[in-house]
Amino acid sequence: MCCAGTAGSPSPARRWATGVNGQDDLLNAVVGLSLTGRPTLLSVTAMTPPTLRLSGPVVGGARLESRDKVAYAEPDMSETTDSIPVADVATALRIPSSSVEVPPTSTVLPRTLQNFLQAKINERDVPRPPVRLGMQVRETWRFPNGAAVAAEYRVPAGETVGFLTDAVTGEPLRTALACRALHLTARLHVCTSCNTATCGACSDDVQPCLICGTDTCGQCRTADGRCPVCTGLRKVGLLGRLSGSVGRGNEAWAANRGTVKVRLQRIDNVWSVERTDHVGRSATPVADSQLARILAILNPES
Numbered sequence: 493m494c495c496a497g498t499a500g501s502p503s504p505a506r507r508w509a510t511g512v513n514g515q516d517d518l519l520n521a522v523v524g525l526s527l528t529g530r531p532t533l534l535s536v537t538a539m540t541p542p543t544l545r546l547s548g549p550v551v552g553g554a555r556l557e558s559r560d561k562v563a564y565a566e567p568d569m570s571e572t573t574d575s576i577p578v579a580d581v582a583t584a585l586r587i588p589s590s591s592v593e594v595p596p597t598s599t600v601l602p603r604t605l606q607n608f609l610q611a612k613i614n615e616r617d618v619p620r621p622p623v624r625l626g627m628q629v630r631e632t633w634r635f636p637n638g639a640a641v642a643a644e645y646r647v648p649a650g651e652t653v654g655f656l657t658d659a660v661t662g663e664p665l666r667t668a669l670a671c672r673a674l675h676l677t678a679r680l681h682v683c684t685s686c687n688t689a690t691c692g693a694c695s696d697d698v699q700p701c702l703i704c705g706t707d708t709c710g711q712c713r714t715a716d717g718r719c720p721v722c723t724g725l726r727k728v729g730l731l732g733r734l735s736g737s738v739g740r741g742n743e744a745w746a747a748n749r750g751t752v753k754v755r756l757q758r759i760d761n762v763w764s765v766e767r768t769d770h771v772g773r774s775a776t777p778v779a780d781s782q783l784a785r786i787l788a789i790l791n792p793e794s
Contacts (some may be wrong), residue, residue, distance in 0.1 A: 538649040549656045563584075624647055671690050727743070764776065
């Protein structure tokens with residue numbers, strides 16, 4: 493039985509651990525304490541030291557501002573019997589062997605009691621669970637507009653390459669993009685109206701406008717599913733229809749917003765929607781499944 497403390501500290505934290513190999517077990521107990529929060533004797537079978545140069549992932553359009561690396565332990569389920577010397581593990585974890593000592597005491601136990609306790613300790617098979625030491629990495633990435641995104645990932649024992657986790661798919665990523673909510677993912681969805689990026693993890697991710705089909709985020713989309721342009725659709729009067737290409741006996745609704753124009757029309761009982769913007773002009777038929785809903789919105793009194 494030994495009490496592990498750290499030299500040089502005015503009030504060292506002292507925790508009891510069972511060991512049979514003197515100074516090595518004392519150092520092992522301190523290593524276990526730093527990794528698990530309790531002075532456990534460990535058998536480290538593989539590790540990626542925090543001091544090792546890491547090949548981390550990249551957040552597109554941002555620069556790496558800070559990186560913190562902390563060792564973590566996970567059980568080794570393999571059948572390996574090899575282990576890394578505890579002094580090498582302590583060095584990798586920046587625990588100086590010389591700073592680990594048994595705290596002094598003025599109490600001397602009777603020799604018979606010392607012999608009895610030592611015999612009890614020698615009878616015990618002190619467990620040394622095999623573990624692998626990887627790196628828990630926390631990074632801050634800064635964008636030109638001042639926004640910062642936190643990235644966190646693990647590098648398993650024996651490896652040096654890190655991967656982020658896609659916030660949408662859960663897949664590993666070497667290069668990630670950040671949406672406006674700062675989710676990290678491989679694919680962004682840009683809102684045509686406000687030109688900001690969302691992703692599948694956003695509660696206000698883009699959806700097609702009910703009428704013109706353009707990608708519209710939840711902040712720009714109305715409760716009934718229209719983009720800002722289509723909220724301005726107004727029925728074209730007779731003179732407007734005659735002066736245009738709609739003609740007598742047909743129907744049309746039109747809206748303009750800046751350089752964007754949308755026109756919903758029925759010509760010879762065929763419904764279609766036309767949209768003209770910076771990309772160009774597109775014309776698509778209106779699905780029967782959507783037509784009744786669209787007409788109910790445009791003609792609420794009908």
